[in-house]
Amino acid sequence: MTSTEKNISPAVIKRLPRYYRYLGALKQRNITRISSKELSERMKVTASQIRQDLNNFGGFGQQGYGYNVENLYTEIGKILGLDKSNEMIIVGSGNLGQALANYRDFNESFGYKVVAMFDVNPKLIGITVNGVEVRDIDDLEDFIKHNDIKIAALTLPQDQAPKIAKSMVNWGIKGFWNFAPVDLTLPESVTVENVHLAESLMTLTYNIRSREE
Amino acid sequence: MTSTEKNISPAVIKRLPRYYRYLGALKQRNITRISSKELSERMKVTASQIRQDLNNFGGFGQQGYGYNVENLYTEIGKILGLDKSNEMIIVGSGNLGQALANYRDFNESFGYKVVAMFDVNPKLIGITVNGVEVRDIDDLEDFIKHNDIKIAALTLPQDQAPKIAKSMVNWGIKGFWNFAPVDLTLPESVTVENVHLAESLMTLTYNIRSREE
DNA sequence: TAGATTGTTAATCGATTAACAATC
DNA sequence: TAGATTGTTAATCGATTAACAATC
Numbered sequence: 289m290t291s292t293e294k295n296i297s298p299a300v301i302k303r304l305p306r307y308y309r310y311l312g313a314l315k316q317r318n319i320t321r322i323s324s325k326e327l328s329e330r331m332k333v334t335a336s337q338i339r340q341d342l343n344n345f346g347g348f349g350q351q352g353y354g355y356n357v358e359n360l361y362t363e364i365g366k367i368l369g370l371d372k373s374n375e376m377i378i379v380g381s382g383n384l385g386q387a388l389a390n391y392r393d394f395n396e397s398f399g400y401k402v403v404a405m406f407d408v409n410p411k412l413i414g415i416t417v418n419g420v421e422v423r424d425i426d427d428l429e430d431f432i433k434h435n436d437i438k439i440a441a442l443t444l445p446q447d448q449a450p451k452i453a454k455s456m457v458n459w460g461i462k463g464f465w466n467f468a469p470v471d472l473t474l475p476e477s478v479t480v481e482n483v484h485l486a487e488s489l490m491t492l493t494y495n496i497r498s499r500e501e
Numbered sequence: 502m503t504s505t506e507k508n509i510s511p512a513v514i515k516r517l518p519r520y521y522r523y524l525g526a527l528k529q530r531n532i533t534r535i536s537s538k539e540l541s542e543r544m545k546v547t548a549s550q551i552r553q554d555l556n557n558f559g560g561f562g563q564q565g566y567g568y569n570v571e572n573l574y575t576e577i578g579k580i581l582g583l584d585k586s587n588e589m590i591i592v593g594s595g596n597l598g599q600a601l602a603n604y605r606d607f608n609e610s611f612g613y614k615v616v617a618m619f620d621v622n623p624k625l626i627g628i629t630v631n632g633v634e635v636r637d638i639d640d641l642e643d644f645i646k647h648n649d650i651k652i653a654a655l656t657l658p659q660d661q662a663p664k665i666a667k668s669m670v671n672w673g674i675k676g677f678w679n680f681a682p683v684d685l686t687l688p689e690s691v692t693v694e695n696v697h698l699a700e701s702l703m704t705l706t707y708n709i710r711s712r713e714e
Numbered sequence: 715t716a717g718a719t720t721g722t723t724a725a726t727c728g729a730t731t732a733a734c735a736a737t738c
Numbered sequence: 739t740a741g742a743t744t745g746t747t748a749a750t751c752g753a754t755t756a757a758c759a760a761t762c
Contacts, residue, residue: 296711297728297729299728299729299730300729301704301707301708302704304703304704304707305697305699305700305701305703305704306697306700308703309682309700323742323743323744324743324744325743331684334730334731334732335731335743336730336731336732336733337729337730337731339743339744339745339746340729340730340731340745340746342745343744343745343746347744347745349743349744349745350737350738350743350744351736351737351738351742351743351744351745352737352738352741352742352743352744353738353742353743353744354742354743354744355744367707368703368704368706368707369703369706369707369709369710370703370706374706382603383599383600383603383604384600384604386596386600387596387597387599387600388698390595390596391596391597391698393659393682393698393699394698394699394702397699398699398703400702438709439705439706439709446606462709462712462713463705463706463708463709464705465701465702465705469522469606471544477712479705479708479709479712481701481702481704481705481708483696483698483701484518484519485601485604485606485607485696486518486606486607486610486611487518487519487522488518488678488694488696489607489613489678489694490517490518490521490581490582490583490611491514491515491517491518491581491694492652492676492677492678492692492694493581493582493583493587493652493676494514494517494580494581494582495514495676495692495694496582496651496652496675496676496692497582498509499675499690499692500675510752510753512752512753512754513753536718536719536720537719537720538719547754547755547756548719548755549754549755549756549757550753550754550755552719552720552721552722553721553722553753553754553755555721556720556721556722560720560721562719562720562721563719563720563761563762564718564719564720564721564760564761564762565717565718565719565720565761565762566718566719566720566762567718567719567720568720
């Protein structure tokens with residue numbers, strides 16, 4: 289992953305998983321090739337955007353032919369880091385944490401693997417969720433270091449999230465999938481992907497209202 | 502809500518809930534006024550952007566003074582549709598649906614209220630989650646119509662989501678909070694807010710990789 | 715009043731779309 | 739070869755930032 293790569297805009301990155309999803313669906317239907325034009329019609333974006341986006345990463349297509357579905361699927365998977373297994377932990381084992389542990393849609397499907405869960409609550413410590421044990425949060429440091437964990441889902445209450453996240457960075461975590469309704473301020477070298485559920489629900493109600501007239 | 506309003510860009514709308522969150526925090530700390538400059542430092546955006554964003558909706562500030570926190574909080578709440586109670590249903594009562602029903606962060610906090618849950622699974626029908634009964638999905642049409650429900654969280658498997666969503670539009674649903682990993686194609690009058698969890702996790706792994714060098 | 719800070723216009727920057735030569 | 743479709747450059751569009759007159 290030596291970075292000869294130019295910096296790719298976040299807007300492009302955010303679209304990649306959607307391309308990946310569509311290509312996966314095409315693959316499953318045994319469609320072997322697709323042009324940017326046809327894909328653009330299915331996805332309701334411009335063909336130009338598809339070609340521009342993909343060309344950030346290299347010429348995956350062929351003039352006069354289009355793109356090979358299988359190949360493009362694999363290549364985008366590589367770009368997204370799905371070519372290797374991604375071990376992750378879930379910190380905060382309440383309802384949301386447990387739902388994530390059970391969620392088939394990324395677990396199993398794309399090489400993500402939840403290897404441990406953590407909580408402070410003695411009632412939760414020791415239970416097993418989808419085959420994964422909930423451990424005492426006091427064991428978090430050891431576990432991250434010994435197992436070289438890089439990815440953590442944060443499903444903790446808002447007030448606990450920033451402090452524990454800071455520690456986790458020191459222990460080796462490189463990316464947070466943050467569900468706590470708070471902005472984590474962390475070193476540049478660390479990535480945070482926020483899933484702010486309440487905020488997305490608010491934009492929904494805004495949009496409903498604005499269409500009522 | 503008569504639409505004298507010019508069309509506001511989605512980028513602006515997406516930022517409103519974050520302003521709202523910061524203002525809520527300021528309010529709780531009994532801070533009564535704030536300038537765009539100071540808010541911009543806390544939020545790590547430009548003061549210019551804050552002023553531009555807010556001015557889409559009217560002059561909430563005062564020259565030489567800044568913004569009244571309480572007032573601005575209330576006004577943004579109104580814009581987002583939080584001034585009235587928002588009743589919603591959850592369609593799909595598996596792990597994720599149940600986690601949402603239990604999730605304090607929007608439930609209770611901002612006037613959203615889950616009034617019913619639905620599922621096809623006989624094992625789930627009849628149970629109660631956080632005081633909300635899981636009903637047979639056959640009762641969905643009646644429930645939506647009789648209770649004038651406008652908002653639905655879709656936490657169904659991907660293959661069931663598009664069909665049921667289409668029916669729900671006919672029954673009166675105006676906005677979907679869609680957790681199924683699929684794009685819903687629905688009439689213009691209907692709003693869809695997607696929470697594509699697997700896709701956000703993929704952008705996380707991309708970003709982790711791209712910082713490794 | 716003087717200082718501060720907004721609301722708003724103008725300038726810049728970046729992202730999207732269009733166009734087309736290259737080429738399979 | 740002729741037709742199709744990419745890769746890529748140029749044009750357009752929109753969003754962000756800078757600047758400053760208005761005004762509290």
